[in-house]
Amino acid sequence: MRLSDLLGADVVDAAGEPVGRVTDVRLAQTGPVGAGVLAQFVVESLLVSPRHTGSLFGYERRHDQGPALLRAAVRALHRRAVMIAWDDVDEWDVEGRRVTLTRDHDRHPPEVA
Amino acid sequence: MSGRPVNPRDPAEPGRGGRRMDAALRLLDHQLVDRDGRLCGKVDDLELERRDDGTLVVTAVLTGPGALGPRLPGVLGRATVAVWRRLHGDAEPGASRIPFERVAGIDSAVRLTMSRAEVPTYGLERWARDNVVEKLPGAGNAPE
Amino acid sequence: MKRIFSVALGVLTAIGGFVDIGDLVTNALVGARFGLSLAWVVVVGVLGIVVFAEMSGRVAAITGRATFDLVRERLGPRAGLLNLAGSMAVTGLTFIAEIGGVALALELVSSVHYLLLVPFTGLAVWLVLWRVRFSTLENVFGLLGLALVVFGFAVWQLGPDWGSLLDQATRPSVPGSEGVPTYWYYAVALFGAAMTPYEVFFFSSGGVEEHWTEKDLGTSRLNVFVGFPLGGVLSIFIASSTALVLLPAGIEVDTLGQVGLPVSEALGRVGIAIALLGFFAATFGAACETGLSVGYSVSQYFGWQWGKYVRPRQAALFHVVLLVSTIAGVAVLLTTVDPIKVTEYSVVFSAVALPLTYFPILVVANDPDYMGEKVNGRLANGLGQVYLVLVTLAALAAIPLMLLTKAGQ
Numbered sequence: 001m002r003l004s005d006l007l008g009a010d011v012v013d014a015a016g017e018p019v020g021r022v023t024d025v026r027l028a029q030t031g032p033v034g035a036g037v038l039a040q041f042v043v044e045s046l047l048v049s050p051r052h053t054g055s056l057f058g059y060e061r062r063h064d065q066g067p068a069l070l071r072a073a074v075r076a077l078h079r080r081a082v083m084i085a086w087d088d089v090d091e092w093d094v095e096g097r098r099v100t101l102t103r104d105h106d107r108h109p110p111e112v113a
Numbered sequence: 114m115s116g117r118p119v120n121p122r123d124p125a126e127p128g129r130g131g132r133r134m135d136a137a138l139r140l141l142d143h144q145l146v147d148r149d150g151r152l153c154g155k156v157d158d159l160e161l162e163r164r165d166d167g168t169l170v171v172t173a174v175l176t177g178p179g180a181l182g183p184r185l186p187g188v189l190g191r192a193t194v195a196v197w198r199r200l201h202g203d204a205e206p207g208a209s210r211i212p213f214e215r216v217a218g219i220d221s222a223v224r225l226t227m228s229r230a231e232v233p234t235y236g237l238e239r240w241a242r243d244n245v246v247e248k249l250p251g252a253g254n255a256p257e
Numbered sequence: 258m259k260r261i262f263s264v265a266l267g268v269l270t271a272i273g274g275f276v277d278i279g280d281l282v283t284n285a286l287v288g289a290r291f292g293l294s295l296a297w298v299v300v301v302g303v304l305g306i307v308v309f310a311e312m313s314g315r316v317a318a319i320t321g322r323a324t325f326d327l328v329r330e331r332l333g334p335r336a337g338l339l340n341l342a343g344s345m346a347v348t349g350l351t352f353i354a355e356i357g358g359v360a361l362a363l364e365l366v367s368s369v370h371y372l373l374l375v376p377f378t379g380l381a382v383w384l385v386l387w388r389v390r391f392s393t394l395e396n397v398f399g400l401l402g403l404a405l406v407v408f409g410f411a412v413w414q415l416g417p418d419w420g421s422l423l424d425q426a427t428r429p430s431v432p433g434s435e436g437v438p439t440y441w442y443y444a445v446a447l448f449g450a451a452m453t454p455y456e457v458f459f460f461s462s463g464g465v466e467e468h469w470t471e472k473d474l475g476t477s478r479l480n481v482f483v484g485f486p487l488g489g490v491l492s493i494f495i496a497s498s499t500a501l502v503l504l505p506a507g508i509e510v511d512t513l514g515q516v517g518l519p520v521s522e523a524l525g526r527v528g529i530a531i532a533l534l535g536f537f538a539a540t541f542g543a544a545c546e547t548g549l550s551v552g553y554s555v556s557q558y559f560g561w562q563w564g565k566y567v568r569p570r571q572a573a574l575f576h577v578v579l580l581v582s583t584i585a586g587v588a589v590l591l592t593t594v595d596p597i598k599v600t601e602y603s604v605v606f607s608a609v610a611l612p613l614t615y616f617p618i619l620v621v622a623n624d625p626d627y628m629g630e631k632v633n634g635r636l637a638n639g640l641g642q643v644y645l646v647l648v649t650l651a652a653l654a655a656i657p658l659m660l661l662t663k664a665g666q
Contacts, residue, residue, distance in 0.1 A: 001160070001161045001162070001163070001169075002158045002159065002160060002161060002175065002180075002183075003136055003137075003141060003158055003159040003160075003161060003171075004141075004158050004183065004184050005161075006161070007137055007141075023137070024135045024136065024137045024138060025135070025136045025137065026133055026134070026135055026136070027133065027134055027135075027136050027140075027171060028132075028133050029132040029133070038213075038216050038217070038218065038219070040170060040171070040213070041134075041170070041171040041213070042168050042169060042170050042171070043161065043168070043169035043170075043171075044133065047135065055137065055138070055331075055333070057138075057331060057620050058135070058138050058620075058624060058626075065623055065624065065625065066623040066632065066633055066638045067619060067623060067633065067638035067639075067641060067642050068638070068642075069642050070619065070620065070642065086168070086169060087167075139626075141330075142329050142330045142333060142334060142337070143330050144322070144326055144330075144560055145560060151562050151567075151571065152556075152560060152561065152562040152563070153560065153562070154559070154560040154561070155329065155559065155560035157334075176560075181334060184334050184335070185334060185335060185338065186335055189338075220320075221320040221321065221322050221627055222321075222322070229562075237574065238561065238562070238573050238574050239573075241573035241574045241576075241577045242570050242573035245573065245576075245577050245580070246569050246570050246573040246576055246577070247570060249387070249569075251387065251388050251569070252568070252569045252570045253568055253569075253570050
């Protein structure tokens with residue numbers, strides 16, 4: 001399975017209602033430490049936006065990143081973007097590019113990593 | 114010289130736990146740099162593996178036409194993958210894989226613990242070196 | 258003395274952007290047809306490229322990433338590939354034109370037909386890209402290209418009515434003999450030429466070639482603030498000289514030889530000799546800039562080792578791209594296509610390349626994870642956003658205007 005299989009996948013809730021598309025995947029560094037080597041990365045949450053146009057270019061992460069007009073435009077386009085924990089994913093249909101969420105999933109506002 | 118870590122909140126030292134990054138923003142399509150500082154491709158995709166407890170782990174960096182091809186649209190993408198298969202000879206060559214344990218650090222680029230000669234896609238560069246560049250006078254002399 | 262050479266990168270980049278073969282002829286043509294009524298476009302263009310070259314130089318110094326790296330990482334591989342196609346078309350066509358331009362400059366000196374010289378100029382350009390040290394390349398062609406300042410002396414010598422020249426420049430109006438769409442076609446063409454993407458590809462990659470780090474931010478800025486205005490000034494000198502000599506006589510410009518007419522009239526044989534040196538150095542320098550930029554862009558998209566700061570055998574694919582481009586360029590020129598016409602049509606591809614190049618630069622220059630404290634200040638952001646809108650408008654207008662005016666007839 002690849003990251004590119006997850007990016008752009010449709011995200012639906014337990015009832016099958018669309019939530020949006022995966023625009024980015026937040027990784028968290030965990031796991032055992034090796035000498036001279038990075039600790040392991042796991043998928044922690046998904047950034048999901050109802051907007052089909054791609055990236056948020058990082059503007060969802062900060063409240064002050066310039067330039068102002070660009071930030072305003074990107075945030076306006078993606079104003080209903082949410083972060084959903086990987087634990088709240090019930091099923092990932094890789095071939096069908098579809099992620100189904102659990103019944104009681106939480107939607108968080110996008111936040112600084 | 115290149116790609117020094119800047120943000121103190123994102124230290125590049127190995128082993129530091131708790132660090133978070135957005136994969137498409139900070140990893141995907143970024144430059145790969147080998148242990149000698151030489152450029153050796155881009156992060157064309159990442160390999161994910163599901164563990165028994167349901168966690169999804171990043172297990173490898175994928176690079177080369179086998180990884181980039183599927184991300185390009187339509188005919189172009191299929192053609193890229195087809196050419197890669199033809200050149201590679203195996204039935205299902207997949208993408209060139211760099212195990213994630215070989216990543217030393219991440220800043221504006223992804224730094225590896227290996228030399229670029231060990232990256233599978235180095236074959237094309239090696240071919241160009243041996244068959245074109247070495248045949249021209251002055252190839253090994255430093256312009257600098 | 259070292260100080261003078263430290264701005265060579267900026268000067269050379271500007272030469273390739275403002276007085277390469279396409280611009281030499283266009284500026285002369287514009288002066289001969291429109292006087293100085295389009296000088297304001299050069300000023301607007303200089304400011305724009307200064308703003309973005311400063312950003313791209315700063316990013317290269319802090320992160321070691323040249324501009325095309327940023328294009329792929331921020332826009333993704335698909336939009337990145339679209340930009341690569343568009344900017345390779347512009348840069349590649351310009352490279353071909355410059356090889357032809359060097360041959361045209363040598364034709365003026367030797368009276369040998371330029372087509373016979375093309376294989377040799379192609380070989381010479383390739384040899385320089387293959388073996389000559391980057392710093393030598395910038396110093397030699399950057400400084401020799403400044404010989405074009407002779408056009409300024411020619412203007413001085415011609416003893417013009419300064420008041421009327423200033424009036425033309427500051428109160429622009431479309432001359433009676435020209436149509437309004439044609440005026441705007443040349444305005445867009447001059448603006449597009451001033452902000453051509455290969456300037457930032459070359460400048461930022463050059464900064465990496467020179468191993469810039471945070472301590473070189475001052476040098477990077479000096480390069481930008483000296484180099485590009487100087488390039489703009491040279492363009493205006495050329496346009497002024499033809500405005501004074503050719504406009505009243507109704508002579509139109511379409512060859513390199515005609516570009517030099519005002520200098521020969523004002524300063525005689527010595528002046529022309531210096532102008533020819535300037536033509537040769539500027540076109541050769543621009544050939545190096547555009548040739549290297551093709552190599553830089555392709556390599557930076559795919560992640561291949563690039564640059565003259567390593568031995569050729571360590572950047573094999575990069576050098577293969579340079580070799581193939583040069584051979585292809587010579588082949589195209591030998592089909593007798595007019596190298597100057599080639600640059601006019603390349604502006605079409607800028608439509609795609611301009612916005613897709615400047616947008617990632619603006620985003621990255623604001624990214625604190627990359628730039629730390631060295632993110633854009635308010636001035637850079639204010640101007641950056643204005644110019645992003647301007648380049649997008651210019652990109653959209655380029656093709657319709659070209660079709661409407663039949664490329665400025």
